[in-house]
Structure formats: structure tokens, C-alpha cells
Amino acid sequence: MPWLNNNVVNKDAPAGDLIQKxxxxxxxxxxxxxxxxxxxxxxxxxxxxxxxxxxxxxxxxxxxxxxxxxxxxxxxxxxxxxxxxxxxxxxxxxxxxxxxxxxxxxxxxxxxxxxxxxxxxxxxxxxxxxxxxxxxxxxxxxxxxxxxxxxxxxxxxxxxxxxxxxxxxxxxxxxxxxxxxxxxxxxxxxxxxxxxxxxxxxxxxxxxxxxxxxxxxxxxxxxxxxxxxxxxxxxxxxxxxxxxxxxxxxxxxxxxxxxxxxxxxxxxxxxxxxxxxxxxxxxxxxxxxxxxxxxxxxxxxxxxxxxxxxxxxxxxxxxxxxxxxxxxxxxxxxxxxxxxxxxxxxxxxxxxxxxxxxxxxxxxxxxxxxxxxxxxxxxxxxxxxxxxxxxxxxxxxxxxxxxxxxxxxxxxxxxxxxxxxxxxxxxxxxxxxxxxxxxxxxxxxxxxxxxxxxxxxxxxxxxxxxxxxxxxxxxxxxxxxxxxxxxxxxxxxxxxxxxxxxxxxxxxxxxxxxxxxxxxxxxxxxxxxxxxxxxxxxxxxxxxxxxxxxxxxxxxxxxxxxxxxxxxxxxxxxxxxxxxxxxxxxxxxxxxxxxxxxxxxxxxxxxxxxxxxxxxxxxxxxxxxxxxxxxxxxxxxxxxxxxxxxxxxxxxxxxxxxxxxxxxxxxxxxxxxxxxxxxxxxxxxxxxxxxxxxxxxxxYLNSILTRNYTTATSYSESNVAYAYDSHNNLQNTILQNSLSQNIKEVKYYNYNWNGNTPNPGTAINKMNQDGIEKLIYTETWKSNIDLSGSGQYSLINLATPAFSVNNNIIRPQYEYRLAVSDPLPSSIYTGNSSLDMNSLALGNTPATNFIKTGENSLFDDKGNVLETKEPRSNLYSASIWDNEAGFKLAAVKNARYNEIAYCGFESNYIPGTDYRKGNWDFNISGLAGQSAMLGRGSFQLGAGGLWTTTNLTIGKRYVVSFWVYQGGSADANDGVTPLNIQPSGVSYNGWNLYEKEFTAQSAGIGVWGSGYIDEVRLYPANSQMINYNFLPLIGKTAVVDPNDRITTYEHDGFGRETLIRDQNRNILNKVVNAEKGND
Incomplete structure (x- = not known):
């Protein structure tokens, strides 16, 4: 109820949002x-x-x-x-x-x-x-x-x-x-x-x-x-x-x-x-x-x-x-x-x-x-x-x-x-x-x-x-x-x-x-x-x-x-x-x-x-x-x-x-x-x-008969009927519209598969052993028959995830959907027996008429998705997370997770390699709160340099960029040789942008220099990176787009957005939060 949190009365916001009746x-x-x-x-x-x-x-x-x-x-x-x-x-x-x-x-x-x-x-x-x-x-x-x-x-x-x-x-x-x-x-x-x-x-x-x-x-x-x-x-x-x-x-x-x-x-x-x-x-x-x-x-x-x-x-x-x-x-x-x-x-x-x-x-x-x-x-x-x-x-x-x-x-x-x-x-x-x-x-x-x-x-x-x-x-x-x-x-x-x-x-x-x-x-x-x-x-x-x-x-x-x-x-x-x-x-x-x-x-x-x-x-x-x-x-x-x-x-x-x-x-x-x-x-x-x-x-709700009146005596009619399974969960929904067309949805849960064969270690098996009840997918069928169900339905839509178990955490790993030019008659599609959840969990393409549309190929230890794959194009996308605060810090298209890195020095870091460091590593004694380009923190290079924990492809072209506070300087290498990076001429609040494309000579690179450094990025040259800054209890504070353009979001102390500015501090949007007595 954002309108309540902001204390703004909205004519479209019912009183029930504050007072449930x-x-x-x-x-x-x-x-x-x-x-x-x-x-x-x-x-x-x-x-x-x-x-x-x-x-x-x-x-x-x-x-x-x-x-x-x-x-x-x-x-x-x-x-x-x-x-x-x-x-x-x-x-x-x-x-x-x-x-x-x-x-x-x-x-x-x-x-x-x-x-x-x-x-x-x-x-x-x-x-x-x-x-x-x-x-x-x-x-x-x-x-x-x-x-x-x-x-x-x-x-x-x-x-x-x-x-x-x-x-x-x-x-x-x-x-x-x-x-x-x-x-x-x-x-x-x-x-x-x-x-x-x-x-x-x-x-x-x-x-x-x-x-x-x-x-x-x-x-x-x-x-x-x-x-x-x-x-x-x-x-x-x-x-x-x-x-x-x-x-x-x-x-x-x-x-x-x-x-x-x-x-x-x-x-x-x-x-x-x-x-x-x-x-x-x-x-x-x-x-x-x-x-x-x-x-x-x-x-x-x-x-x-x-x-x-x-x-x-x-x-x-x-x-x-x-x-x-x-x-x-x-x-x-x-x-x-x-x-x-x-x-x-x-x-x-x-x-x-x-x-x-x-x-x-x-x-x-x-x-x-x-x-x-x-x-x-x-x-x-x-x-x-x-x-x-x-x-x-x-x-x-x-x-x-x-x-x-x-x-x-x-x-x-x-x-x-x-x-x-x-x-x-x-x-x-x-x-x-x-x-x-x-x-x-x-x-x-x-x-x-x-x-x-x-x-x-x-x-x-x-x-x-x-x-x-x-x-x-x-x-x-x-x-x-x-x-x-x-x-x-x-x-x-x-x-x-x-x-x-x-x-x-x-x-x-x-x-x-x-x-x-x-x-x-x-x-x-x-x-x-x-x-x-x-x-x-x-x-x-x-x-x-x-x-x-x-x-x-x-x-x-x-x-x-x-x-x-x-x-x-x-x-x-x-x-x-x-x-x-x-x-x-x-x-x-x-x-x-x-x-x-x-x-x-x-x-x-x-x-x-x-x-x-x-x-x-x-x-x-x-x-x-x-x-x-x-x-x-x-x-x-x-x-x-x-x-x-x-x-x-x-x-x-x-x-x-x-x-x-x-x-x-x-x-x-x-x-x-x-x-x-x-x-x-x-x-x-x-x-x-x-x-x-x-x-x-x-x-159990059996049905809802709805009549929409155009006059006092004329109306169109639709009916929705519901059916439930032995676990008391909704199983079937049948909608009969005013055109006498029936749309039926059939829901399948983890317990609809025994999960024991042929792969007893799969996520479905774990769900069943743990006694949880999770909706797996919904089939959508269409027919011109009546609600009695006689006749034949045709399948018009089905999308299903296949789950995996990583670090004892269950997450959807694959995504499949129906791929037919015409509705698929039920006589051809045989129901959930066509979709073996255990087989799908191994990444196998299911029965005829289905295609794999997505794959989450890598997770962190909290279950956040670090890498996805589009199976038809074979293209990857990757993300950097603060997996403690739950914020996504960077998103990159056309890149693998092990070839990107980003750090804005905003997270609560611990010694050693940490997901929150975004594939960079450094001595946390160099973290500084005295000066920051975006957010609250930066890194003082005098306390040591930064190095990646990536696995770059040698010979592949990459881009490294970072911002250095006035009076400081920094450089990076290609894994072997310094790149001699010079300021690009773009500045922001006393911070100067350094950026250079290079050919990787090693699996990782380093950054060193003097002064304060912030917003350190590494990604393939043929990909695009967007990174985000967040403030706990406030929300998003800045976005840096693939061209290093900065948009900032300003808030008052209570987390209410007040201004949106571009990189030149021009106001793009302004919100005035009214307070009683301070009009």
C-alpha cells in the first residue's frame, strides 16, 4: 500500500487499504x-x-x-x-x-x-x-x-x-x-x-x-x-x-x-x-x-x-x-x-x-x-x-x-x-x-x-x-x-x-x-x-x-x-x-x-x-x-x-x-x-x-455465475466452475463465456509426480519428501463444449519450470512452453505423463510440441540467479547481487557470470571472496566512507589494489571502467601488461571516468593507483552492463547505463522519492510530499 506509506490520499485508493473490513x-x-x-x-x-x-x-x-x-x-x-x-x-x-x-x-x-x-x-x-x-x-x-x-x-x-x-x-x-x-x-x-x-x-x-x-x-x-x-x-x-x-x-x-x-x-x-x-x-x-x-x-x-x-x-x-x-x-x-x-x-x-x-x-x-x-x-x-x-x-x-x-x-x-x-x-x-x-x-x-x-x-x-x-x-x-x-x-x-x-x-x-x-x-x-x-x-x-x-x-x-x-x-x-x-x-x-x-x-x-x-x-x-x-x-x-x-x-x-x-x-x-x-x-x-x-x-468454492447488465433486463453471462484435488488445492477452473466458449485451466503440483524415479535426487523428490505443496505449472485448454466437459478440449498454452536443488535450495532452472501453430487436441497431448519432471530437471527437452525457452544456469548460495541462458540463441546474461541485502547490483546481456565484475563498495563485506564483492577482491581495510561517487562508499587505492576473481577468455575483448576522485589516478592491466588508461574527459561531482577496451591475456585483471576509486566495472566488449545503487530502507538511489550515463534518485529521510536527476544534475522529475502544517 504505497499510498498509505507515503501518507498521500489517492482517490483511487480505497479506505480498506488502511482498514480491512x-x-x-x-x-x-x-x-x-x-x-x-x-x-x-x-x-x-x-x-x-x-x-x-x-x-x-x-x-x-x-x-x-x-x-x-x-x-x-x-x-x-x-x-x-x-x-x-x-x-x-x-x-x-x-x-x-x-x-x-x-x-x-x-x-x-x-x-x-x-x-x-x-x-x-x-x-x-x-x-x-x-x-x-x-x-x-x-x-x-x-x-x-x-x-x-x-x-x-x-x-x-x-x-x-x-x-x-x-x-x-x-x-x-x-x-x-x-x-x-x-x-x-x-x-x-x-x-x-x-x-x-x-x-x-x-x-x-x-x-x-x-x-x-x-x-x-x-x-x-x-x-x-x-x-x-x-x-x-x-x-x-x-x-x-x-x-x-x-x-x-x-x-x-x-x-x-x-x-x-x-x-x-x-x-x-x-x-x-x-x-x-x-x-x-x-x-x-x-x-x-x-x-x-x-x-x-x-x-x-x-x-x-x-x-x-x-x-x-x-x-x-x-x-x-x-x-x-x-x-x-x-x-x-x-x-x-x-x-x-x-x-x-x-x-x-x-x-x-x-x-x-x-x-x-x-x-x-x-x-x-x-x-x-x-x-x-x-x-x-x-x-x-x-x-x-x-x-x-x-x-x-x-x-x-x-x-x-x-x-x-x-x-x-x-x-x-x-x-x-x-x-x-x-x-x-x-x-x-x-x-x-x-x-x-x-x-x-x-x-x-x-x-x-x-x-x-x-x-x-x-x-x-x-x-x-x-x-x-x-x-x-x-x-x-x-x-x-x-x-x-x-x-x-x-x-x-x-x-x-x-x-x-x-x-x-x-x-x-x-x-x-x-x-x-x-x-x-x-x-x-x-x-x-x-x-x-x-x-x-x-x-x-x-x-x-x-x-x-x-x-x-x-x-x-x-x-x-x-x-x-x-x-x-x-x-x-x-x-x-x-x-x-x-x-x-x-x-x-x-x-x-x-x-x-x-x-x-x-x-x-x-x-x-x-x-x-x-x-x-x-x-x-x-x-x-x-x-x-x-x-x-x-x-x-x-x-x-x-x-x-x-x-x-x-x-x-x-x-x-x-x-x-x-x-x-x-x-x-x-x-x-x-x-x-x-x-x-x-x-x-x-x-x-x-x-x-x-x-470449496464451486462456481461463480456472473451477469453483466446492459439494460435492466438484458445481460451477458459467464460462469466459472472450480474443482479441487485430494490435497484441497485448486485443480481445475472452467470458464464459459458469453460466446459459449470454454476455457479450462488445469493445475499440477509437485505431489502429482512421485519424484522417486528415475532420479531420486531431483527437486520434485525433495519437495515431496519435505511435505511442501508447490504449484508447478498450469495447462490452458479451449473448447466450444458446455460445462459438463463432454467433447474434446485443445491445449492452447502451457509453460512450466523445471526445478533444481542447489545448496539445498530449490529454484526454477529450466523453462519450457508449448510451441504449436494450432491448438493441440487432447487426443494428441496426453497430459502430465508427457512432462516427466525428473527428466526436465536434467535439462532434457520434453515431448514433441514443446521447446526449452529459458535456463538459469548458475545460482549463488542464497538462490539468486547469477546466470541465464536463452537456449534457442545460446546467448547468456549475467547478474551481480548483494546476496545479503537482496539487491541486484548489475545486469549484463551477452556475457557469462565468470567474465563480468562490478563493485560499488556499498555492501556489508566480509574477508575473503564474497558474492557481495561482485567478482572483485580487495583488502576490506581500504573501504572508505569519507568520499563516494554514488551511494555511501568507495575504495582507497593506497590500501592496496583490486583484482578480479573471474575466468576471462584469453584473447577475447573486454571493457574495464572506473571512476577516480580528483587528485587521484588509477590504471589496470590486461592480466599481464598495464593498459595505461587515461581519463576519458567525463566527470561527475569531482569524479573522473577511466575506461578502456582491451584483449585479455589472463583469466583475471588488476586495478591499482592512488586516491579513491568507485563504480569499478568489467564486461565483454560485445555486451552491455547496467549497474544499480541501493540504500537499505530507502531503495534505488542511482542507475548507470551501458554508456556510463548516470541517473540519480533522491529521497527524503523517510524513503520517499523527491527528485530524479540526470548526470548533469538536471531535474527530470520532482515529487512534493505534502505534510499537514507545512503546505
Whole structure:
């Protein structure tokens, strides 16, 4: 998104480039990239993300600010189900007394049971740069991804690969880590991030933890340790450790004694955490991203520290140059909740500046917020973004006023004192469990948009003056259970030309709740008399407990969606520009459903239902276990496009196949305990077992029918049909156009060949052994038959690479294409059997009708192509690379790699022969940054000469050229005899060009002299060389053409191009980057 990086508002650039919108849920995601890295196999980087679904009351700010998350390439989090997977702990600590106690994750136990607590797998969420996957491991260790994926995830416990069941007969905890391998072969290594050191409770006078309660150290988050790309390059992540205490609200408890409901207490958990704090990332292109934190503790999380700056910088430089840097500075403050009773909680809007001493404050009243981002680069500073938030204050953490999902509400608590360390909270209206009610509480049903917007991002102002305004609506409709915010409007204002303003409205219809309120109203009810065992007096009356709800398997965190959304764009004059109406697939039900059918996208309800028990009276983790088949929900099934006159111009109808894997596989079985209260008895709580079968699957796009309207009733029609292979990859695409012509594309992947014969060492074989999935080539066919496929197709296009393995790196080495004058009937072409990938990898010309069109004949140790060959003309081209920074420095036509050389002295050199020296060698002590013709570096000839590492053809004509700074002189030889080169008369900024054609007398030549030398080139006389200069974090700075003409590209410190000049310093192009306030 270059227009965003440059802070230029472009009328053709949609607001979605900054704010990605999920129309189905109404949630937007703001993404601000700070640094991006990519190579042949991977794209990753560092960015800031903000989701617009609202701020929950008990949410703790990240190190950047509330609502904002720093994403650095990958993370794993989990929702604990029962007890953490790596922990083994019995329900019962002793054998004598029935002492009720609160287990670590919040389950009341009033029954002696020696079965393991954790009888169900945790739900993990993996987030990589381009995807998010939920996964579980079965009791036998099988991986279960949701939706189904080819990503490989391996568990390690205490450093050893765990392939089977994680279990033990003793109480213990293991060090759980992960290794993830994607379909491209990139490996992501995750280590423990945030680790809870201990757990305790407060304000529960009627229960205490027994002395045998076990203390464990589980992880709630895993962070990247390193990434190893399929090429073998490594991205390293480095951390330090901090310890802090976090106070969390776990549940609200109402104790009823003799019909007195005034005894209200709350479950407060204080966890001491050890956290991995990211300090730097080292990328393989000599770039570091460094993270700097405030030395003073945060006001909202004691002993934790806010992230102040992100510095992108060159890691090492050979000869003392000042590294290129880009620093992002976060300007922050605090939201402050008023220190008063709940009745005035929302009455004012507070902000507190960053303080050097926060110990005097109650940290639950504060939320760190991000106000703006500035950028400093090469001693220049500019504002990038400013942020404004809703004027309603966020309530104090662990202090009431929340709805079912934890968002702020207007609920009035029974007890409303949140001051002076008193955490007693409200308990909302509850229902006695009988035939017409579920045993549950209706937490804070009185919801208003004003309050739920507390702390929400409302406006983004860029440094160029552009504004993005976000208008929210509330997901509170007639269907109970919707919560959180949705985007109703999104406005983009150009800071300079209001003709470019864009105003977008979103209208939602057909709201649907996936898991209804009664299914996720996590409650607990217990009734009993006096337990008075020696030494353990315990009095128990009616106790109700409830906590904010979590949806076990939601759609990107949302428990709702809309089946029809209208998106309308308007200009600054209020005129409609266009309109799109999108219809989405729903879950097929808005209430609990029976055992799943093909038309239903809800997993089996499995509500424990018996005549002796209350229907739906269940406890987390699963409640009624109504898991979503999320892969089939929220798919666009129809789009209608309208013009500025509101006339229909196009429709798209999309169809899908939603697959679900069998649910009866015992390997994925998990057993959970569902406490239920018997009817009409005073018997204590009892435990019963229920069986849960996780569900996963995939959705496949079958077809898209497109109609383009010329009038209200006239249209042309085309249809695209899709088919998939056993690996769930797209295999066939058939397009039927309005002329009834069919175009079919057939895709082939590495696994379509076994790769074992006749050459088991080929690249196809390695791909298959490594388990990667790579598209090899696509066939294009044409026919006049219908979509049924009857009749004969003719092949009209096919181009395929053949891959080779060099230094364990796979790269395309040969290129082949179909060469026929007329389409080739399928009866003549027999498909992929005609193209033996193993034979092609050896450079053999394939079957009849194909020709070899290209060959990459040489690679460097990073896989960059150094030499190519055009087979028909037998001509070569060669390139010089900085294979660390990833820049191509020179390109030569009609030359072999071993007969060219180029060096501009810009790279990060190491002793000895190095690709970055460009087939020259020299003593790196001669590198100089004091004077440079182009770029930052040159070479001082007084420290020694230069010599080539080439293999020139003796007797062949070559050209050597270089630039020498005024006052210096230089010469070269032909390998034996000095050439006596004189200045050519061409000069540039005090540098003089030396150039001469000669006949090589040896495989290599030398250059020597005095003073500074730069841009040293050698190439055959009948070829042409172009060389390039680059600056890390900036880009291309100069180009020297085959005639030694120089074009320079000037940038400001932020990498934005400002001027293009020719060799005589004449301006060829000028770009003015507007800044707000500096017009």
C-alpha cells in the first residue's frame, strides 16, 4: 500500500487499504506496517493492528495501547479447556474430607473424584502473517486444525518431540513448545511467552484453597523464537524477561443466606507473570528491528513497561558508516476511570499523561492508550498518525458494568462500590432453574451504544492531513446475545482536495447469533447444608456464580454475523458513487440444533439432557458444546453491483461445497465433566461424563455465475466452475463465456509426480519428501463444449519450470512452453505423463510440441540467479547481487557470470571472496566512507589494489571502467601488461571516468593507483552492463547505463522519492510530499 506509506490520499485508493473490513461481522481491522521483509518463500514483518469490535471492561492494554496489538510474524495463544494440556492434576487433593475448593481455572468441586481434571484438549490459535488457524491435539496426539489445513504443527515437551499421548500418573507440568511448518516449507519455532507463576483468590471468605492445592507454571502465550525459511535463512527473535502482577476478574459470586441476597462477593485472581519482552528481531538482510521500553513502570500494569520506540536499522557496517535508520515513536497517555461510585462511572472523560511514578495509583483505573506515531529518520522527523477515541470513559477494571461478553454496559449493580480496594460487584437478575427457565443469569441486558463505545478508536489523522472517521453501531438487536461494536460508517477525507473524499455506509440485515445466550451463560449453582469435619468447618448455602462469556469457537472472535450487508459509497456532495449488496451464508440456525445435518453449519449440540436434570444446565468449558463450523459461515453467496444511478450493472452468484470430517473418530474424543443439579432434591452437586467430538472441515468454492447488465433486463453471462484435488488445492477452473466458449485451466503440483524415479535426487523428490505443496505449472485448454466437459478440449498454452536443488535450495532452472501453430487436441497431448519432471530437471527437452525457452544456469548460495541462458540463441546474461541485502547490483546481456565484475563498495563485506564483492577482491581495510561517487562508499587505492576473481577468455575483448576522485589516478592491466588508461574527459561531482577496451591475456585483471576509486566495472566488449545503487530502507538511489550515463534518485529521510536527476544534475522529475502544517 504505497499510498498509505507515503501518507498521500489517492482517490483511487480505497479506505480498506488502511482498514480491512469483514462485512459479515461488521468488524474492521486497522493495519499499520512498520517493517516488511520478503524473499522467494516468505513474507513477514512488524505491524500494528487494531480491531474495531470494542474494548471489554477487563481488557488490559498491550505495551502499545488499549486495543492495539504489535504483530511480529507469528504467535500462539490458547483457550484453556479444563486444565492446561501439559498439566496433570487430580480433582482431589486428599482422601478424608469433602472440602469444596476453587480449582485453578475456576471450577467448583464438591465431590471426591480421582479422575484427571483435564479430560478435554485446549484450543490453540495460531496466527501467522497471512492466516489464523485454530488447532487441538487429541488424547493420542493427533493434530486437529480448524479449518482443516496442511500446516504441520508439532508439540515439544521439555525439548522432546511429543508424538503420542501427554499423560502421567503424577501431578506435574511440562515445558510446552511448538514447531510449525507451512506448506512452503518455512519453519516457525515458538517458545513460552507469558507464564503464570502463581494463583490466589481474594474476597471469598466462605472458601479457601486447601494446603494440597498444586501450583503450576503454565503458558498462556507462545512467542516466536526463530523462523527458518525453506531456503535455510533465519529470522531470529530476542527477548528479555520481566515479572509483573496482573489482577483479573474471574467471576461474580452471590451467596444467598436465608433469602438475604446482600452478600455479594467476587472472584479476583492475582497472577504473577513472567513475560518474554521482545527486544529485537534480526533479519537475514542485515536489518534489525529493535524495541525500546520506558524505564518506569506503567500506571495500568505494575512492573510492566510501555513500548516507546521501534527502531529499524542496519545491523552491521564494514567501514564505520552511520547506519540507515527509521524510528517509530509512540506518543501515549492513559485513559483514567473516575474514582467514584458506579452511578457516576460514565459521567466524565479522563486522560492522564505518562508519569514517572505510578505507584501511588490504583492500576485498575488506568488504560494505556496510543495517541500518535511519529517517525524519525536521518535526523528528519514527521508525524505519521494521530488517533482519537470515543469520549466515553472505559470503566475501571474488575468493576462491574459489563454485559454477557464483557463489554461496558449501563447495568446498575446491587453493590456498586469500586473504590478503596473494595471489589464487590453486582450480580444481575438470575433465573431459578425450572421447566421454563435455564439456570442462569442475564448479565447486564441494558446495553447502549454510547457506553459500549468506551475507549473505541474514532478517528485516524495522517501526517498529510487525511482523516479516517469510524462510525459505530451496536450489535444489540431483537436476538439476545449479540454484543460488541460494528462499523456503520467509514469516511475518508483528503487533506487537500475534498473532491477525493469518500463516505461509505454499511447497512446490516438478517443478524444471527451462533451460540445463543442460554448456551453460553456460564453459571454455577450449588445448594447444601453444613459440612463440619474436624478442623475444616464449612457452611454452604445457595451460591450463584457467573463470569463473562467466551465463545469457544467463534468466527474471528465474533458470536454473530449478518446475512445481508449493503455497502454504499458517496462523494463529498452526497451523491452516490456506487453500491454493493452482499449476501452471506449463515449457520443454518439461530438456536441450538440437533445432531448436525449437511444443511446445518453447527456442530452437534450434545446438551446433557435427562429427565432428572435441567436441560442446558451445564458448565464451561463447553456449555452445550455448540461449536461452529466456522469454515462454512460468512461466505459471500451473492453480490449485486449498482452504479451512481442505482442501476444494477452486475451480479455474482457463488456456490460452495462445505465438507465436514467424520465426527465419530475415537482418536478425537474428549470427555468432559458436566455438573448438574438434580430436580427437587437437596443432594450435593454430582459429576457426569459427556462425550465431545471436535469437528473440522473445509469450504470449496464451486462456481461463480456472473451477469453483466446492459439494460435492466438484458445481460451477458459467464460462469466459472472450480474443482479441487485430494490435497484441497485448486485443480481445475472452467470458464464459459458469453460466446459459449470454454476455457479450462488445469493445475499440477509437485505431489502429482512421485519424484522417486528415475532420479531420486531431483527437486520434485525433495519437495515431496519435505511435505511442501508447490504449484508447478498450469495447462490452458479451449473448447466450444458446455460445462459438463463432454467433447474434446485443445491445449492452447502451457509453460512450466523445471526445478533444481542447489545448496539445498530449490529454484526454477529450466523453462519450457508449448510451441504449436494450432491448438493441440487432447487426443494428441496426453497430459502430465508427457512432462516427466525428473527428466526436465536434467535439462532434457520434453515431448514433441514443446521447446526449452529459458535456463538459469548458475545460482549463488542464497538462490539468486547469477546466470541465464536463452537456449534457442545460446546467448547468456549475467547478474551481480548483494546476496545479503537482496539487491541486484548489475545486469549484463551477452556475457557469462565468470567474465563480468562490478563493485560499488556499498555492501556489508566480509574477508575473503564474497558474492557481495561482485567478482572483485580487495583488502576490506581500504573501504572508505569519507568520499563516494554514488551511494555511501568507495575504495582507497593506497590500501592496496583490486583484482578480479573471474575466468576471462584469453584473447577475447573486454571493457574495464572506473571512476577516480580528483587528485587521484588509477590504471589496470590486461592480466599481464598495464593498459595505461587515461581519463576519458567525463566527470561527475569531482569524479573522473577511466575506461578502456582491451584483449585479455589472463583469466583475471588488476586495478591499482592512488586516491579513491568507485563504480569499478568489467564486461565483454560485445555486451552491455547496467549497474544499480541501493540504500537499505530507502531503495534505488542511482542507475548507470551501458554508456556510463548516470541517473540519480533522491529521497527524503523517510524513503520517499523527491527528485530524479540526470548526470548533469538536471531535474527530470520532482515529487512534493505534502505534510499537514507545512503546505
Amino acid at each position: 469483514n462485512l459479515f461481522t461488521g468488524i474492521g481491522t486497522v493495519n499499520i506496517p512498520l517493517y516488511s521483509y520478503s524473499n522467494y518463500n516468505i513474507s513477514t514483518g512488524v505491524s500494528l493492528e487494531y480491531a474495531t469490535d470494542g474494548i471489554k471492561v477487563d481488557r488490559i492494554s498491550s505495551t502499545v495501547g488499549i486495543g492495539w496489538e504489535l504483530f511480529t510474524g507469528g504467535e500462539i495463544t490458547r483457550q484453556v479447556v479444563g486444565v492446561e494440556d501439559e498439566i496433570n492434576i487430580n480433582h482431589w487433593c486428599g482422601t478424608v474430607f469433602y472440602v469444596p475448593y476453587w480449582e485453578r481455572r475456576g471450577y467448583w468441586v464438591n465431590s471426591k473424584d480421582t479422575a484427571k481434571t483435564d479430560n478435554a484438549p485446549d484450543i490453540f490459535s495460531l496466527k501467522l502473517s497471512d492466516r489464523k488457524i485454530n488447532f487441538q491435539f487429541s488424547k493420542t496426539g493427533e493434530l486437529f486444525t480448524i479449518p482443516k489445513s496442511s500446516v504441520k504443527i508439532e508439540r515439544y515437551v521439555n525439548g522432546s518431540l511429543l508424538s503420542g499421548q501427554l499423560d502421567s500418573t503424577t501431578d506435574y507440568t511440562g515445558d510446552l513448545t511448538f514447531k510449525v511448518t507451512d506448506e512452503s516449507g518455512n519453519q516457525y519455532f515458538f517458545k513460552k511467552g507469558d507464564v503464570a507463576n502463581d494463583t490466589n483468590s481474594v474476597d471469598l471468605s466462605f472458601a479457601s484453597l486447601p494446603s494440597c492445592q498444586q501450583i503450576f507454571f503454565p503458558a498462556d502465550k507462545w512467542v516466536l523464537d526463530k523462523i527458518i525459511t525453506y531456503d535455510g535463512l533465519q529470522i531470529g527473535y530476542f527477548y528479555d524477561q520481566i515479572s509483573y502482577t496482573e489482577v483479573q476478574h474471574k467471576s461474580q459470586v452471590l451467596r444467598e443466606v436465608n433469602n438475604d441476597w446482600s452478600n455479594v462477593e467476587e472472584k479476583i485472581i492475582k497472577n504473577s507473570y513472567t513475560a518474554q519482552r521482545l527486544t529485537r528481531i534480526e533479519y537475514p538482510n542485515n536489518i534489525n528491528v529493535q524495541f525500546s521500553y520506558d524505564v518506569n513502570s506503567r500506571c495500568d500494569l505494575k512492573n510492566s513497561f510501555r513500548l516507546k520506540e521501534v527502531l529499524v536499522t542496519e545491523r552491521t557496517l564494514t567501514y564505520g558508516l552511520v547506519p540507515q535508520t527509521q524510528k517509530y515513536v509512540f506518543n501515549q497517555a492513559y485513559f483514567v476511570s473516575p474514582d467514584s461510585s458506579m452511578s457516576t462511572l460514565f459521567s466524565s472523560y479522563g486522560e492522564y499523561p505518562i508519569s514517572t511514578n505510578c505507584n501511588q495509583f490504583d492500576d485498575k483505573r488506568f488504560r494505556l492508550k496510543l495517541k500518535s506515531i511519529d517517525m524519525i529518520a536521518q535526523s528528519q522527523s514527521r508525524n505519521l498518525f494521530n488517533f482519537e477515541y470515543a469520549g466515553t470513559d472505559i470503566p475501571q477494571r474488575v468493576c462491574g458494568g459489563r454485559d454477557l461478553y464483557g463489554y461496558p454496559s449501563t447495568a446498575v449493580p446491587i453493590l456498586q462500590t469500586c473504590n478503596n480496594g473494595t471489589f464487590s460487584l453486582m450480580v444481575p437478575v438470575h433465573h431459578w432453574p425450572d421447566a421454563s427457565h435455564y439456570a442462569g443469569m442475564s448479565l447486564a441486558p441494558e446495553i447502549a451504544t454510547k457506553f459500549i463505545q468506551a475507549g473505541a478508536l474514532k478517528k485516524i489523522i495522517t501526517g498529510s492531513g487525511a482523516e479516517y472517521k469510524l462510525g459505530y453501531g451496536l450489535n444489540a438487536v431483537s436476538i439476545s446475545g449479540l454484543s460488541g461494536l460494528r462499523l456503520d460508517t467509514l469516511s475518508v477525507y483528503d487533506g487537500y482536495n475534498h473532491d477525493n473524499d469518500l463516505y461509505t455506509t454499511f447497512t446490516y440485515e438478517g443478524p444471527e447469533v451462533f451460540v445463543p445466550e442460554k448456551a453460553i451463560n456460564y453459571t454455577y449453582y450449588q445448594e447444601g447444608g453444613e459440612f463440619n469435619q474436624p478442623g475444616h468447618p464449612y457452611y454452604l448455602n445457595n451460591v450463584w456464580s457467573s463470569s463473562s462469556c467466551l465463545v469457544n469457537n467463534s468466527l474471528d472472535g465474533a458470536n454473530y454475523g449478518y446475512k445481508k450487508v449493503t455497502e454504499c459509497n458517496w462523494n463529498s456532495n452526497g451523491q452516490q458513487l456506487n453500491k454493493t449488496i452482499t449476501q452471506f451464508s449463515g449457520s443454518g440456525a439461530t438456536t441450538a440444533v440437533n445432531q448436525g445435518t449437511d444443511n446445518n453449519l453447527m456442530a452437534p449440540a450434545n446438551v446433557f439432557n435427562d429427565n432428572n436434570f435441567y436441560v442446558g444446565f451445564s458448565l464451561p468449558p463447553y456449555s452445550n458444546k455448540q461449536y461452529l463450523r466456522s469454515w462454512g459461515i460468512g461466505l459471500p453467496i451473492r453480490r449485486e453491483y449498482y452504479d451512481y444511478n442505482n442501476q444494477l450493472v452486475k451480479t455474482e452468484d457463488l456456490s460452495y461445497t462445505v465438507t465436514t470430517l467424520p465426527k465419530q473418530d475415537v482418536n478425537f474424543r474428549a470427555i468432559v465433566k458436566l455438573p448438574s443439579k438434580k430436580k427437587n432434591t437437596d443432594e450435593p452437586l454430582e459429576f457426569y461424563r459427556d462425550v465431545y467430538y471436535p469437528t473440522t472441515g473445509l469450504s
